[in-house]
Amino acid sequence: MIPWLSPMLEQLFVEAALETLTMVAGAAAIAILLGLPLALLLHATDRGGLAQNGLVNRPLGLLINAVRSTPFIILMVAIVPFTRLVAGTSIGTGAAIVPLSLAATAFIARLFETAFREVDRGVVEAARAMGATRPQILWKVLVPEAMPGLIAAVTVTLVSLVGYSAMAGAVGGGGLGDLGIRFGYQRFMPEVMASVVAVLILFVQGLQSLGDWLVRRVRRR
């Protein structure tokens, strides 16, 4: 498959790629599931929102900012007890998904919130005038109208997760980044490093193109 790598390295490479995929996909799925309600909550409780409430909005905003401003490598070791509680262990690919999800949730919640803010207020007002309930406004107006922005946010998050997942080696999470450090850097095997970087570039390009294509498909403007 990759001619300049030995069969054994090739085997390691495939495993590492699958680990990266697992971490990125798992963390992204959890981040979307948790980030969407968080972003809706942030948006609704914001000033002038559907359920304006500073007592919810400000602490939530602070918490999200705190998670976002903690360097990922530190966040990962800082929440080890929490990781152990959730995943049963603090090492391995599965365990790495916990801090990755946390970082990605905070990240995507902000991006989603921005996407909701882009939705024309007039459309929300029209829905209110029609007698829509708040859940109806959230799910039938805000989410569909913000869809291009939401998809773009997922794309950016996926790309960031690819980067974060390279640090997961620190907790035994494996993945391509870890392979690159251990073999490419520590064992002076530049061909491994180059292969890792090349595959990651292709992977990110693919994600971005897919995301852009989806955004174009759902954008009706």
Add this chain to the structure above:
Amino acid sequence: MPVSSAPPDPAIRLRGLKRHFPGRGGVTTRALDGVSLDVAAGEIFGIVGRSGAGKSTLIRCVNLLERPDSGAVTVLGQDLLALDGRALRERRRGIGMVFQHFNLLSSRTVAQNVAFPLEIAGVPAAERAPRVAEALALVGLAEKAEAYPAQLSGGQKQRVGIARALAPRPRILLCDEATSALDPETTQEILALIRRLRDQLDLTVLLITHEMAVVKEICDRVAVMERGQVIEEGRVFDVFTQPRHPTTRRFIADTIGHSIPPGTVARLPGPREGEERRLLQVLFAGPNSTRSAISEASRRFGVDLNIISGRIDEIAGEPFGLMALAAYGPAAQIEATVAWFGELGLVVTPVEPQAEAA
């Protein structure tokens, strides 16, 4: 329409509405400063005013998108302020609203946009389709059902907005500057459509606008707002032909030209020895509006009447003429002419050229 002989309850009754907004530096904006209005069932009622006059806040009070600080909002006999959230949402479904910027959902097709209020109200999918088709047919957009809003012109978007407002079969239609984003020709089309729908569906229409031309085109009655208050209210014909408030006069000046062109008066010859010259504005309206009153007066009273400006027009389907005359003759004869015009039902007001020019 009720069959009783008593005057029917107004479709919309607003009483003593006040709404203040706290502004920067402790300055409060009095968007509504005690507004009371009655809109009769089946009429097209216009509220006109400059931006910031409070008309936008007022129309939003009718479906409680904006809650007044005090006052009463009664729509179709129901006191809206007494309702809880659920009951208010039910009531809102009976009040259609059309917006300046259309406010269509860009992610939905035309048909899906029109179906939206039905979906919200829990109308089963099978019943939605025929009602969407019916609403689109009403506004003449049946062939655009599968288009997205981005593919439509401004006028078409507003037609979709109107179809969407009408899909739940409301009794009342609120129009918030519905034509202000449209070009003059499209504005005429949309206004004609609103009028036709009113006639066809027996709707009550409340619209706000900053354009007197819109009021002149379709309204039955009008209220003029300034600084959160209604400063003048009445039948459109009366308000246009006999405005009382200076602001109203300025508003309609562009539309029907109440002022005498400056310089005209300066070029007029003065009165002859022992006679007088008086400037009069005569409004021809009512049963004698088509009588040749000027030449008749000239013969009867021996005065010379020089027409210095004039306009003949139609407002809300009623013809009227507005003439500025320079009357020359003995003072007594001019008085007699004015009195005779009065007997014919023509409205004569003396003109102060300096004030008009200022």
